[in-house]
Amino acid sequence: MIKYHPNSELLLQYVQGALPASISVAIASHLELCTHCAEYTATVEGQCAHSAFAEEAMEDMSLVEVKECDEELGDEFANMMADITADDLRDDFSIASSKELRFGDKTITLPRALSHIGMGRFMQAGKLARSRLELDEGSMRTSLLYIAPGGTIPEHTHTGFELTLLLDGSFSDELGTYEAGDFMWLDHRHQHTPYTEEGCLCLAVVNSALHFNKGLSKLLNPIGELIY
Structure with a gap:
Protein backbone atom coordinates (compact mmCIF):
# COMPACT_ATOMS: atom_id res chain seq x y z
CA MET A 1 0.00 0.00 0.00
CA ILE A 2 1.36 3.43 -1.00
CA LYS A 3 1.78 5.62 2.09
CA TYR A 4 3.84 8.57 0.84
CA HIS A 5 2.52 10.97 -1.81
CA PRO A 6 3.27 14.37 -3.39
CA ASN A 7 1.57 17.13 -1.42
CA SER A 8 -1.35 19.10 -2.87
CA GLU A 9 0.84 22.09 -3.73
CA LEU A 10 3.16 19.94 -5.84
CA LEU A 11 0.22 18.33 -7.62
CA LEU A 12 -1.27 21.75 -8.39
CA GLN A 13 2.06 22.96 -9.79
CA TYR A 14 2.24 19.76 -11.85
CA VAL A 15 -1.21 20.44 -13.34
CA GLN A 16 -0.24 24.06 -14.06
CA GLY A 17 2.98 22.99 -15.80
CA ALA A 18 5.07 24.99 -13.34
CA LEU A 19 7.57 22.27 -12.33
CA PRO A 20 10.94 21.29 -13.83
CA ALA A 21 10.73 18.36 -16.24
CA SER A 22 12.46 15.96 -13.85
CA ILE A 23 9.97 16.58 -11.03
CA SER A 24 7.04 16.45 -13.45
CA VAL A 25 8.27 13.08 -14.75
CA ALA A 26 8.54 11.77 -11.18
CA ILE A 27 4.99 12.89 -10.38
CA ALA A 28 3.64 11.49 -13.65
CA SER A 29 5.27 8.16 -12.81
CA HIS A 30 3.75 8.23 -9.32
CA LEU A 31 0.30 8.90 -10.80
CA GLU A 32 0.61 5.72 -12.87
CA LEU A 33 1.17 3.77 -9.67
CA CYS A 34 -1.20 5.61 -7.30
CA THR A 35 -4.93 5.61 -8.07
CA HIS A 36 -5.66 8.02 -5.21
CA CYS A 37 -3.33 10.75 -6.51
CA ALA A 38 -4.38 10.12 -10.12
CA GLU A 39 -8.04 10.74 -9.23
CA TYR A 40 -7.18 13.80 -7.14
CA THR A 41 -5.05 15.24 -9.96
CA ALA A 42 -7.81 14.65 -12.51
CA THR A 43 -10.16 16.64 -10.28
CA VAL A 44 -7.65 19.50 -9.98
CA GLU A 45 -7.15 19.48 -13.76
CA GLY A 46 -10.90 19.78 -14.24
CA GLN A 47 -11.12 22.67 -11.79
CA CYS A 48 -8.21 24.50 -13.43
CA ALA A 49 -9.69 23.98 -16.90
CA HIS A 50 -13.10 25.24 -15.76
CA SER A 51 -11.53 28.34 -14.20
CA ALA A 52 -9.42 29.06 -17.28
CA PHE A 53 -12.36 28.77 -19.69
CA ALA A 54 -14.61 30.79 -17.39
CA GLU A 55 -12.06 33.62 -17.23
CA GLU A 56 -11.59 33.52 -21.00
CA ALA A 57 -15.34 33.63 -21.55
CA MET A 58 -15.69 36.64 -19.25
CA GLU A 59 -12.92 38.45 -21.12
CA ASP A 60 -14.61 37.74 -24.45
CA MET A 61 -17.97 38.90 -23.16
CA SER A 62 -16.46 42.18 -21.96
CA LEU A 63 -15.65 43.03 -25.58
CA VAL A 64 -19.25 42.69 -26.72
CA GLU A 65 -22.12 44.98 -25.85
CA VAL A 66 -24.83 43.15 -23.97
CA LYS A 67 -27.44 44.39 -26.40
CA GLU A 68 -25.67 42.54 -29.23
CA CYS A 69 -26.11 39.20 -27.49
CA ASP A 70 -29.66 38.74 -28.68
CA GLU A 71 -31.70 35.59 -28.54
CA GLU A 72 -30.79 34.50 -32.09
CA LEU A 73 -27.04 34.58 -31.39
CA GLY A 74 -27.61 32.66 -28.18
CA ASP A 75 -29.54 29.97 -30.05
CA GLU A 76 -26.80 29.66 -32.70
CA PHE A 77 -24.11 29.34 -30.06
CA ALA A 78 -26.13 26.75 -28.14
CA ASN A 79 -26.69 24.71 -31.32
CA MET A 80 -22.97 24.88 -32.17
CA MET A 81 -21.95 23.68 -28.70
CA ALA A 82 -24.51 20.89 -28.85
CA ASP A 83 -23.03 19.70 -32.15
CA ILE A 84 -19.49 19.75 -30.71
CA THR A 85 -20.30 17.95 -27.50
CA ALA A 86 -22.45 15.39 -29.30
CA ASP A 87 -19.40 14.12 -31.21
CA ASP A 88 -18.25 11.01 -29.33
CA LEU A 89 -15.27 10.33 -31.64
CA ARG A 90 -11.95 10.75 -29.85
CA ASP A 91 -8.35 10.29 -30.90
CA ASP A 92 -6.20 8.38 -28.44
CA PHE A 93 -2.74 9.91 -28.32
CA SER A 94 -1.55 8.02 -25.23
CA ILE A 95 1.78 6.22 -25.43
CA ALA A 96 1.22 2.51 -24.94
CA SER A 97 4.82 1.31 -25.22
CA SER A 98 7.03 0.54 -22.24
CA LYS A 99 10.64 -0.10 -21.40
CA GLU A 100 11.88 -3.05 -19.40
CA ARG A 112 5.21 5.01 -19.38
CA ALA A 113 6.31 8.47 -18.24
CA LEU A 114 9.90 7.17 -18.18
CA SER A 115 9.82 4.82 -21.13
CA HIS A 116 10.75 7.40 -23.78
CA ILE A 117 13.44 9.31 -21.88
Missing part, protein backbone atom coordinates in the same frame (compact mmCIF):
# COMPACT_ATOMS: atom_id res chain seq x y z
CA LEU A 101 15.06 -3.30 -17.33
CA ARG A 102 16.69 -6.56 -16.34
CA PHE A 103 18.77 -7.03 -13.18
CA GLY A 104 20.00 -10.62 -12.98
CA ASP A 105 16.90 -12.78 -13.30
CA LYS A 106 14.53 -9.91 -12.42
CA THR A 107 12.71 -7.87 -15.07
CA ILE A 108 11.20 -4.48 -14.16
CA THR A 109 8.80 -2.56 -16.39
CA LEU A 110 9.17 1.22 -16.14
CA PRO A 111 6.18 3.60 -15.99
CA GLY A 118 16.99 8.46 -22.88
CA MET A 119 19.21 7.00 -20.19
CA GLY A 120 22.90 6.29 -19.85
CA ARG A 121 24.36 2.89 -19.15
CA PHE A 122 24.29 1.64 -15.58
CA MET A 123 27.44 2.34 -13.59
CA GLN A 124 27.89 -0.27 -10.88
CA ALA A 125 29.75 -0.11 -7.58
CA GLY A 126 29.17 -3.10 -5.32
CA LYS A 127 25.44 -3.52 -4.75
CA LEU A 128 24.60 -0.11 -6.24
CA ALA A 129 23.99 0.65 -9.91
CA ARG A 130 23.00 4.04 -11.36
CA SER A 131 21.85 5.24 -14.77
CA ARG A 132 21.59 8.95 -15.50
CA LEU A 133 18.45 10.08 -17.35
CA GLU A 134 18.96 12.46 -20.25
CA LEU A 135 17.25 15.53 -18.80
CA ASP A 136 19.41 18.65 -19.13
CA GLU A 137 18.42 20.81 -16.15
CA GLY A 138 21.66 22.31 -14.89
CA SER A 139 22.43 21.26 -11.35
CA MET A 140 19.32 19.10 -11.11
CA ARG A 141 20.08 15.47 -11.93
CA THR A 142 17.72 12.57 -12.46
CA SER A 143 18.77 8.93 -12.19
CA LEU A 144 17.54 5.39 -11.90
CA LEU A 145 19.17 3.81 -8.87
CA TYR A 146 19.13 0.06 -8.36
CA ILE A 147 20.16 -1.41 -5.00
CA ALA A 148 20.69 -5.18 -5.05
CA PRO A 149 19.30 -7.39 -2.25
CA GLY A 150 21.13 -6.74 1.01
CA GLY A 151 22.44 -3.39 -0.23
CA THR A 152 22.63 -0.18 1.76
CA ILE A 153 23.62 3.45 1.24
CA PRO A 154 25.73 4.83 4.11
CA GLU A 155 24.09 7.36 6.41
CA HIS A 156 23.84 10.72 4.68
CA THR A 157 21.97 13.97 4.47
CA HIS A 158 21.55 16.40 1.57
CA THR A 159 22.98 19.80 0.79
CA GLY A 160 19.93 20.37 -1.45
CA PHE A 161 16.85 18.18 -1.87
CA GLU A 162 16.34 14.53 -2.77
CA LEU A 163 13.13 13.31 -4.40
CA THR A 164 12.81 9.52 -4.44
CA LEU A 165 10.07 7.54 -6.17
CA LEU A 166 10.24 3.83 -5.42
CA LEU A 167 9.46 1.98 -8.65
CA ASP A 168 9.98 -1.64 -7.59
CA GLY A 169 10.82 -3.59 -4.46
CA SER A 170 11.09 -2.04 -1.01
CA PHE A 171 13.58 -0.41 1.33
CA SER A 172 13.69 0.90 4.88
CA ASP A 173 15.48 3.65 6.76
CA GLU A 174 15.22 5.42 10.10
CA LEU A 175 12.08 7.18 8.90
CA GLY A 176 10.03 4.20 7.75
CA THR A 177 9.52 1.37 5.26
CA TYR A 178 8.68 2.11 1.64
CA GLU A 179 6.92 0.14 -1.09
CA ALA A 180 6.56 0.59 -4.84
CA GLY A 181 4.80 3.88 -5.61
CA ASP A 182 5.94 5.72 -2.47
CA PHE A 183 7.06 9.30 -3.17
CA MET A 184 9.54 10.84 -0.70
CA TRP A 185 11.02 14.35 -0.54
CA LEU A 186 13.99 14.93 1.80
CA ASP A 187 16.34 17.86 2.40
CA HIS A 188 19.05 19.01 4.81
CA ARG A 189 16.76 18.44 7.78
CA HIS A 190 16.77 14.67 7.21
CA GLN A 191 19.45 12.04 7.49
CA HIS A 192 18.96 8.37 6.74
CA THR A 193 20.57 5.04 5.91
CA PRO A 194 18.51 3.28 3.21
CA TYR A 195 18.68 -0.52 3.32
CA THR A 196 16.90 -3.08 1.14
CA GLU A 197 16.54 -6.74 1.92
CA GLU A 198 14.89 -7.77 -1.36
CA GLY A 199 16.41 -5.15 -3.70
CA CYS A 200 14.76 -2.06 -5.16
CA LEU A 201 14.71 0.32 -8.11
CA CYS A 202 14.23 4.03 -7.46
CA LEU A 203 13.86 7.17 -9.52
CA ALA A 204 15.95 9.85 -7.81
CA VAL A 205 16.02 13.60 -8.46
CA VAL A 206 18.62 15.68 -6.61
CA ASN A 207 19.99 19.19 -7.03
CA SER A 208 23.13 18.93 -4.91
CA ALA A 209 25.60 16.42 -3.54
CA LEU A 210 24.92 13.89 -0.80
CA HIS A 211 26.76 14.50 2.46
CA PHE A 212 27.95 11.38 4.29
CA ASN A 213 27.96 11.59 8.07
CA LYS A 214 29.76 8.66 9.69
CA GLY A 215 32.89 6.55 9.64
CA LEU A 216 34.77 5.78 6.47
CA SER A 217 31.88 7.01 4.35
CA LYS A 218 33.00 10.57 5.20
CA LEU A 219 35.88 9.96 2.81
CA LEU A 220 33.36 10.09 -0.02
CA ASN A 221 32.39 13.71 0.67
CA PRO A 222 35.21 15.31 -1.40
CA ILE A 223 33.84 13.53 -4.47
CA GLY A 224 30.20 14.07 -3.55
CA GLU A 225 29.63 16.06 -6.74
CA LEU A 226 30.49 12.96 -8.74
CA ILE A 227 28.27 10.67 -6.68
CA TYR A 228 25.02 12.57 -7.15
Whole structure:
Protein backbone atom coordinates (compact mmCIF):
# COMPACT_ATOMS: atom_id res chain seq x y z
CA MET A 1 0.00 0.00 0.00
CA ILE A 2 1.36 3.43 -1.00
CA LYS A 3 1.78 5.62 2.09
CA TYR A 4 3.84 8.57 0.84
CA HIS A 5 2.52 10.97 -1.81
CA PRO A 6 3.27 14.37 -3.39
CA ASN A 7 1.57 17.13 -1.42
CA SER A 8 -1.35 19.10 -2.87
CA GLU A 9 0.84 22.09 -3.73
CA LEU A 10 3.16 19.94 -5.84
CA LEU A 11 0.22 18.33 -7.62
CA LEU A 12 -1.27 21.75 -8.39
CA GLN A 13 2.06 22.96 -9.79
CA TYR A 14 2.24 19.76 -11.85
CA VAL A 15 -1.21 20.44 -13.34
CA GLN A 16 -0.24 24.06 -14.06
CA GLY A 17 2.98 22.99 -15.80
CA ALA A 18 5.07 24.99 -13.34
CA LEU A 19 7.57 22.27 -12.33
CA PRO A 20 10.94 21.29 -13.83
CA ALA A 21 10.73 18.36 -16.24
CA SER A 22 12.46 15.96 -13.85
CA ILE A 23 9.97 16.58 -11.03
CA SER A 24 7.04 16.45 -13.45
CA VAL A 25 8.27 13.08 -14.75
CA ALA A 26 8.54 11.77 -11.18
CA ILE A 27 4.99 12.89 -10.38
CA ALA A 28 3.64 11.49 -13.65
CA SER A 29 5.27 8.16 -12.81
CA HIS A 30 3.75 8.23 -9.32
CA LEU A 31 0.30 8.90 -10.80
CA GLU A 32 0.61 5.72 -12.87
CA LEU A 33 1.17 3.77 -9.67
CA CYS A 34 -1.20 5.61 -7.30
CA THR A 35 -4.93 5.61 -8.07
CA HIS A 36 -5.66 8.02 -5.21
CA CYS A 37 -3.33 10.75 -6.51
CA ALA A 38 -4.38 10.12 -10.12
CA GLU A 39 -8.04 10.74 -9.23
CA TYR A 40 -7.18 13.80 -7.14
CA THR A 41 -5.05 15.24 -9.96
CA ALA A 42 -7.81 14.65 -12.51
CA THR A 43 -10.16 16.64 -10.28
CA VAL A 44 -7.65 19.50 -9.98
CA GLU A 45 -7.15 19.48 -13.76
CA GLY A 46 -10.90 19.78 -14.24
CA GLN A 47 -11.12 22.67 -11.79
CA CYS A 48 -8.21 24.50 -13.43
CA ALA A 49 -9.69 23.98 -16.90
CA HIS A 50 -13.10 25.24 -15.76
CA SER A 51 -11.53 28.34 -14.20
CA ALA A 52 -9.42 29.06 -17.28
CA PHE A 53 -12.36 28.77 -19.69
CA ALA A 54 -14.61 30.79 -17.39
CA GLU A 55 -12.06 33.62 -17.23
CA GLU A 56 -11.59 33.52 -21.00
CA ALA A 57 -15.34 33.63 -21.55
CA MET A 58 -15.69 36.64 -19.25
CA GLU A 59 -12.92 38.45 -21.12
CA ASP A 60 -14.61 37.74 -24.45
CA MET A 61 -17.97 38.90 -23.16
CA SER A 62 -16.46 42.18 -21.96
CA LEU A 63 -15.65 43.03 -25.58
CA VAL A 64 -19.25 42.69 -26.72
CA GLU A 65 -22.12 44.98 -25.85
CA VAL A 66 -24.83 43.15 -23.97
CA LYS A 67 -27.44 44.39 -26.40
CA GLU A 68 -25.67 42.54 -29.23
CA CYS A 69 -26.11 39.20 -27.49
CA ASP A 70 -29.66 38.74 -28.68
CA GLU A 71 -31.70 35.59 -28.54
CA GLU A 72 -30.79 34.50 -32.09
CA LEU A 73 -27.04 34.58 -31.39
CA GLY A 74 -27.61 32.66 -28.18
CA ASP A 75 -29.54 29.97 -30.05
CA GLU A 76 -26.80 29.66 -32.70
CA PHE A 77 -24.11 29.34 -30.06
CA ALA A 78 -26.13 26.75 -28.14
CA ASN A 79 -26.69 24.71 -31.32
CA MET A 80 -22.97 24.88 -32.17
CA MET A 81 -21.95 23.68 -28.70
CA ALA A 82 -24.51 20.89 -28.85
CA ASP A 83 -23.03 19.70 -32.15
CA ILE A 84 -19.49 19.75 -30.71
CA THR A 85 -20.30 17.95 -27.50
CA ALA A 86 -22.45 15.39 -29.30
CA ASP A 87 -19.40 14.12 -31.21
CA ASP A 88 -18.25 11.01 -29.33
CA LEU A 89 -15.27 10.33 -31.64
CA ARG A 90 -11.95 10.75 -29.85
CA ASP A 91 -8.35 10.29 -30.90
CA ASP A 92 -6.20 8.38 -28.44
CA PHE A 93 -2.74 9.91 -28.32
CA SER A 94 -1.55 8.02 -25.23
CA ILE A 95 1.78 6.22 -25.43
CA ALA A 96 1.22 2.51 -24.94
CA SER A 97 4.82 1.31 -25.22
CA SER A 98 7.03 0.54 -22.24
CA LYS A 99 10.64 -0.10 -21.40
CA GLU A 100 11.88 -3.05 -19.40
CA LEU A 101 15.06 -3.30 -17.33
CA ARG A 102 16.69 -6.56 -16.34
CA PHE A 103 18.77 -7.03 -13.18
CA GLY A 104 20.00 -10.62 -12.98
CA ASP A 105 16.90 -12.78 -13.30
CA LYS A 106 14.53 -9.91 -12.42
CA THR A 107 12.71 -7.87 -15.07
CA ILE A 108 11.20 -4.48 -14.16
CA THR A 109 8.80 -2.56 -16.39
CA LEU A 110 9.17 1.22 -16.14
CA PRO A 111 6.18 3.60 -15.99
CA ARG A 112 5.21 5.01 -19.38
CA ALA A 113 6.31 8.47 -18.24
CA LEU A 114 9.90 7.17 -18.18
CA SER A 115 9.82 4.82 -21.13
CA HIS A 116 10.75 7.40 -23.78
CA ILE A 117 13.44 9.31 -21.88
CA GLY A 118 16.99 8.46 -22.88
CA MET A 119 19.21 7.00 -20.19
CA GLY A 120 22.90 6.29 -19.85
CA ARG A 121 24.36 2.89 -19.15
CA PHE A 122 24.29 1.64 -15.58
CA MET A 123 27.44 2.34 -13.59
CA GLN A 124 27.89 -0.27 -10.88
CA ALA A 125 29.75 -0.11 -7.58
CA GLY A 126 29.17 -3.10 -5.32
CA LYS A 127 25.44 -3.52 -4.75
CA LEU A 128 24.60 -0.11 -6.24
CA ALA A 129 23.99 0.65 -9.91
CA ARG A 130 23.00 4.04 -11.36
CA SER A 131 21.85 5.24 -14.77
CA ARG A 132 21.59 8.95 -15.50
CA LEU A 133 18.45 10.08 -17.35
CA GLU A 134 18.96 12.46 -20.25
CA LEU A 135 17.25 15.53 -18.80
CA ASP A 136 19.41 18.65 -19.13
CA GLU A 137 18.42 20.81 -16.15
CA GLY A 138 21.66 22.31 -14.89
CA SER A 139 22.43 21.26 -11.35
CA MET A 140 19.32 19.10 -11.11
CA ARG A 141 20.08 15.47 -11.93
CA THR A 142 17.72 12.57 -12.46
CA SER A 143 18.77 8.93 -12.19
CA LEU A 144 17.54 5.39 -11.90
CA LEU A 145 19.17 3.81 -8.87
CA TYR A 146 19.13 0.06 -8.36
CA ILE A 147 20.16 -1.41 -5.00
CA ALA A 148 20.69 -5.18 -5.05
CA PRO A 149 19.30 -7.39 -2.25
CA GLY A 150 21.13 -6.74 1.01
CA GLY A 151 22.44 -3.39 -0.23
CA THR A 152 22.63 -0.18 1.76
CA ILE A 153 23.62 3.45 1.24
CA PRO A 154 25.73 4.83 4.11
CA GLU A 155 24.09 7.36 6.41
CA HIS A 156 23.84 10.72 4.68
CA THR A 157 21.97 13.97 4.47
CA HIS A 158 21.55 16.40 1.57
CA THR A 159 22.98 19.80 0.79
CA GLY A 160 19.93 20.37 -1.45
CA PHE A 161 16.85 18.18 -1.87
CA GLU A 162 16.34 14.53 -2.77
CA LEU A 163 13.13 13.31 -4.40
CA THR A 164 12.81 9.52 -4.44
CA LEU A 165 10.07 7.54 -6.17
CA LEU A 166 10.24 3.83 -5.42
CA LEU A 167 9.46 1.98 -8.65
CA ASP A 168 9.98 -1.64 -7.59
CA GLY A 169 10.82 -3.59 -4.46
CA SER A 170 11.09 -2.04 -1.01
CA PHE A 171 13.58 -0.41 1.33
CA SER A 172 13.69 0.90 4.88
CA ASP A 173 15.48 3.65 6.76
CA GLU A 174 15.22 5.42 10.10
CA LEU A 175 12.08 7.18 8.90
CA GLY A 176 10.03 4.20 7.75
CA THR A 177 9.52 1.37 5.26
CA TYR A 178 8.68 2.11 1.64
CA GLU A 179 6.92 0.14 -1.09
CA ALA A 180 6.56 0.59 -4.84
CA GLY A 181 4.80 3.88 -5.61
CA ASP A 182 5.94 5.72 -2.47
CA PHE A 183 7.06 9.30 -3.17
CA MET A 184 9.54 10.84 -0.70
CA TRP A 185 11.02 14.35 -0.54
CA LEU A 186 13.99 14.93 1.80
CA ASP A 187 16.34 17.86 2.40
CA HIS A 188 19.05 19.01 4.81
CA ARG A 189 16.76 18.44 7.78
CA HIS A 190 16.77 14.67 7.21
CA GLN A 191 19.45 12.04 7.49
CA HIS A 192 18.96 8.37 6.74
CA THR A 193 20.57 5.04 5.91
CA PRO A 194 18.51 3.28 3.21
CA TYR A 195 18.68 -0.52 3.32
CA THR A 196 16.90 -3.08 1.14
CA GLU A 197 16.54 -6.74 1.92
CA GLU A 198 14.89 -7.77 -1.36
CA GLY A 199 16.41 -5.15 -3.70
CA CYS A 200 14.76 -2.06 -5.16
CA LEU A 201 14.71 0.32 -8.11
CA CYS A 202 14.23 4.03 -7.46
CA LEU A 203 13.86 7.17 -9.52
CA ALA A 204 15.95 9.85 -7.81
CA VAL A 205 16.02 13.60 -8.46
CA VAL A 206 18.62 15.68 -6.61
CA ASN A 207 19.99 19.19 -7.03
CA SER A 208 23.13 18.93 -4.91
CA ALA A 209 25.60 16.42 -3.54
CA LEU A 210 24.92 13.89 -0.80
CA HIS A 211 26.76 14.50 2.46
CA PHE A 212 27.95 11.38 4.29
CA ASN A 213 27.96 11.59 8.07
CA LYS A 214 29.76 8.66 9.69
CA GLY A 215 32.89 6.55 9.64
CA LEU A 216 34.77 5.78 6.47
CA SER A 217 31.88 7.01 4.35
CA LYS A 218 33.00 10.57 5.20
CA LEU A 219 35.88 9.96 2.81
CA LEU A 220 33.36 10.09 -0.02
CA ASN A 221 32.39 13.71 0.67
CA PRO A 222 35.21 15.31 -1.40
CA ILE A 223 33.84 13.53 -4.47
CA GLY A 224 30.20 14.07 -3.55
CA GLU A 225 29.63 16.06 -6.74
CA LEU A 226 30.49 12.96 -8.74
CA ILE A 227 28.27 10.67 -6.68
CA TYR A 228 25.02 12.57 -7.15
